[in-house]
Amino acid sequence: MSGTSRRSPKETESKHLPIYRHRDKLVQAVKSSTFLVVTGETGSGKTTQLPQYLHEAGFCKDGRIGITQPRRVAAITVAQRVAQEMQCTLGKEVGYQVRFDDCTSQDTQVKYMTDGCLLREILADPGLSQYSVIILDEVHERSLNTDILMGLLKKIFSDPDKATKGRSFPLKVVVMSATLETEKLSAFLSDCPVFAIPGRAFPVTCTFGSAVGPKDIESTAYVKEVVKVALDVHTSEMAGDILVFLTGQSEIERACDLLFEKAECIDYRYDVHDRTVEGLLILPLYGSMPTDQQRQIFQPPPKGIRKCVVATNIAATSLTINGIKYIVDSGFVKQLNHNSRVGMDVLEVVPISKSEAQQRAGRAGRTSPGKCFRIFSKDFWETCMPEYTVPEIQRTSLTAVVLTLKCLGVHDVVRFPYLDRPEERFILEALKQLYQFDAIDRRGTVTDLGKLMVEFPLHPGLTRAVLRAASVGCEDLLLPVAAMLSVENIFIRPGHPEKQKQADQRHRALAAKTGSMNDFATLLSVFQLCKSSDRPSAWCKDNWIHWRALKSAFSVETQLREILLRLQQKRDFPAETFDGNKSELFRRCLCTGYFNNVARRSVGKVFCTMDGHGSMVHIHPSSSLFDQEAELNWVIFHDVLVTSRVYIRTVCPIRYEWVKDLLPKLHEVDVYELSSVAREEVTEEEMVKWEMKEAAKRPSEVSAADAMKKMEKRSTDSSVSDARARYLQRKQQRQQSKAL
DNA sequence: AGAAAAGGT
Numbered sequence: 001m002s003g004t005s006r007r008s009p010k011e012t013e014s015k016h017l018p019i020y021r022h023r024d025k026l027v028q029a030v031k032s033s034t035f036l037v038v039t040g041e042t043g044s045g046k047t048t049q050l051p052q053y054l055h056e057a058g059f060c061k062d063g064r065i066g067i068t069q070p071r072r073v074a075a076i077t078v079a080q081r082v083a084q085e086m087q088c089t090l091g092k093e094v095g096y097q098v099r100f101d102d103c104t105s106q107d108t109q110v111k112y113m114t115d116g117c118l119l120r121e122i123l124a125d126p127g128l129s130q131y132s133v134i135i136l137d138e139v140h141e142r143s144l145n146t147d148i149l150m151g152l153l154k155k156i157f158s159d160p161d162k163a164t165k166g167r168s169f170p171l172k173v174v175v176m177s178a179t180l181e182t183e184k185l186s187a188f189l190s191d192c193p194v195f196a197i198p199g200r201a202f203p204v205t206c207t208f209g210s211a212v213g214p215k216d217i218e219s220t221a222y223v224k225e226v227v228k229v230a231l232d233v234h235t236s237e238m239a240g241d242i243l244v245f246l247t248g249q250s251e252i253e254r255a256c257d258l259l260f261e262k263a264e265c266i267d268y269r270y271d272v273h274d275r276t277v278e279g280l281l282i283l284p285l286y287g288s289m290p291t292d293q294q295r296q297i298f299q300p301p302p303k304g305i306r307k308c309v310v311a312t313n314i315a316a317t318s319l320t321i322n323g324i325k326y327i328v329d330s331g332f333v334k335q336l337n338h339n340s341r342v343g344m345d346v347l348e349v350v351p352i353s354k355s356e357a358q359q360r361a362g363r364a365g366r367t368s369p370g371k372c373f374r375i376f377s378k379d380f381w382e383t384c385m386p387e388y389t390v391p392e393i394q395r396t397s398l399t400a401v402v403l404t405l406k407c408l409g410v411h412d413v414v415r416f417p418y419l420d421r422p423e424e425r426f427i428l429e430a431l432k433q434l435y436q437f438d439a440i441d442r443r444g445t446v447t448d449l450g451k452l453m454v455e456f457p458l459h460p461g462l463t464r465a466v467l468r469a470a471s472v473g474c475e476d477l478l479l480p481v482a483a484m485l486s487v488e489n490i491f492i493r494p495g496h497p498e499k500q501k502q503a504d505q506r507h508r509a510l511a512a513k514t515g516s517m518n519d520f521a522t523l524l525s526v527f528q529l530c531k532s533s534d535r536p537s538a539w540c541k542d543n544w545i546h547w548r549a550l551k552s553a554f555s556v557e558t559q560l561r562e563i564l565l566r567l568q569q570k571r572d573f574p575a576e577t578f579d580g581n582k583s584e585l586f587r588r589c590l591c592t593g594y595f596n597n598v599a600r601r602s603v604g605k606v607f608c609t610m611d612g613h614g615s616m617v618h619i620h621p622s623s624s625l626f627d628q629e630a631e632l633n634w635v636i637f638h639d640v641l642v643t644s645r646v647y648i649r650t651v652c653p654i655r656y657e658w659v660k661d662l663l664p665k666l667h668e669v670d671v672y673e674l675s676s677v678a679r680e681e682v683t684e685e686e687m688v689k690w691e692m693k694e695a696a697k698r699p700s701e702v703s704a705a706d707a708m709k710k711m712e713k714r715s716t717d718s719s720v721s722d723a724r725a726r727y728l729q730r731k732q733q734r735q736q737s738k739a740l
Numbered sequence: 741a742g743a744a745a746a747g748g749t
């Protein structure tokens with residue numbers, strides 16, 4: 001064990017970091033307290049230096065130092081830099097671990113990892129016995145996993161046995177955050193000391209606009225406005241690159257088009273993603289863009305040319321672009337919110353929080369003083385923007401989280417120490433779902449099945465389907481599907497109308513090949529066809545399939561298969577026999593995981609969900625079932641998308657008989673008691689009647705009963721339909737702005 | 741008759 005310090009060229013550099021003066025005091029602070037909060041803006045050096053200080057101060061005598069990051073790339077790149085500074089080979093004294101990439105060894109004393117990795121480790125070793133110090137970094141981002149880790153680490157110390165067992169001195173916990181809500185963090189961790197490190201950011205002057213006021217929450221005027229402001233900056237401000245924040249791909253492409261048109265310039269490059277106009281280089285940036293195109297963003301522009309990057313929120317935390325001096329902020333972001341009133345996740349455009357606006361502004365002051373142009377008014381700032389972003393844990397489905405907690409022995413998941421407590425109905429909804437999956441019993445205790453389920457890095461519904469498949473011996477059908485559904489969308493749909501037509505045609509052909517009108521089967525087929533192809537990447541290109549996404553589906557499938565094998569060898573695995581054809585077997589396995597997502601044809605092309613909400617939904621145009629009329633009465637679906645209508649996407653026809661035993665279970669669970677459930681024979685008619693009656697109890701929502709009554713009037717008075725109305729309004733505005 | 745933000749096990 002080496003605790004001696006080593007001199008390196010890099011070390012001289014690190015001595016100039018703001019954190020260096022505080023070195024001894026920091027080490028002392030960690031020594032004298034169980035919990036410590038360290039705050040400091042980007043550039044203070046806390047992420048790279050603190051672990052090294054602790055390492056040299058001898059904290060690795062008793063175990064490792066573990067540092068968590070919310071993102072993979074960050075964990076890897078920081079580890080690389082620290083290994084360099086400590087002059088050791090990456091993977092030896094300094095290492096990192098992220099999914100699919102474990103670069104650590106027996107010698108690893110400083111270990112960077114994603115927060116999800118540490119959570120997995122806690123499942124295997126609740127006392128974290130191999131660590132002497134745990135450092136949670138970027139806590140202010142409030143990622144779901146980091147929030148859970150905060151609660152778990154706090155809880156470890158309420159159980160003195162856990163915090164000291166197998167150690168010569170107790171575990172230390174350091175929480176690192178930007179200078180936000182530090183009192184709250186300290187109060188949460190037994191009023192622990194807060195250590196503030198000055199940052200090294202340059203001042204950014206912010207100005208407010210007048211185009212977006214409190215009445216414009218639903219408007220899309222901001223796209224035109226950011227374009228106008230960006231051009232103003234280009235013509236009237238000193239040299240320096242521009243970063244524009246918008247919400248999504250189509251919006252960004254439209255803004256780039258507008259920028260290009262309005263600059264009245266000549267397109268002398270044929271590549272749409274590399275256009276230079278009037279000394280302005282316009283570059284779109286969003287997550288699903290090809291990586292090599294993303295890389296272009298980081299290159300400095302040619303001499304005398306100003307770069308203008310039009311980006312999603314990806315540029316707020318995940319990517320840092322050098323040379324940015326001007327920010328143009330739309331004030332909006334696209335966010336996935338779980339709506340427990342209609343029991344589904346909805347992707348929607350919402351105003352950002354004040355703290356997020358400040359984070360965006362800060363992107364202009366990394367290398368020199370900068371300016372931030374907010375297109376919204378001061379009034380909008382005051383009345384429409386919340387102080388802080390609602391943390392993920394309060395706006396996401398908690399099913400997987402609750403299962404993890406239960407498996408860690410947290411029985412009372414409602415009273416778990418959350419930094420911000422989720423609404424109780426979210427937790428109860430999660431408990432109900434887990435009960436329906438047989439992952440917990442009626443007293444809320446984890447079942448053997450639940451213990452198997454927690455091992456899989458998947459949504460519990462998908463896991464349930466995979467386990468059912470494994471017990472009847474058809475996991476080869478379900479593992480690829482589970483993998484495909486847990487990576488980003490693999491079907492490419494370009495913006496260009498002609499190419500769009502081509503892509504749609506290809507995808508339709510792929511679906512037709514299966515001959516089964518089942519979108520899950522299409523996914524399976526795409527997986528298999530590409531895997532067995534000689535030139536998989538060319539195959540993807542031909543078929544408008546996202547090669548990067550498919551590659552990650554391949555790795556996920558391999559990982560899932562390994563986990564399944566390990567469990568089958570280790571434990572008594574449930575087994576059942578089933579006779580019937582393969583297609584039926586496949587679909588019945590899916591039903592085991594998706595009985596929350598059942599819909600039945602109501603009138604014409606309208607389907608009604610049978611989840612107790614009775615929402616009216618349509619089949620999405622990308623589905624192979626889209627134009628199928630008759631004989632198709634019951635379906636299950638993977639997810640819901642709210643745009644011009646409420647669409648269900650990735651759909652599969654089923655028979656009522658396959659879900660009838662599961663549906664009553666769905667409705668009769670008393671979530672407060674999770675009490676015993678009667679399994680009675682229920683006919684299809686009774687089922688539908690029940691759903692209509694339940695739907696009628698909620699007049700404010702889109703219900704089957706409502707829809708039947710007002711079908712001609714095309715009623716839209718519901719929370720889901722609110723989203724639809726907003727969408728239509730936006731669409732209208734878009735068309736108007738195009739016409740102008 | 742029509743479409744997807746960012747992460748992560």
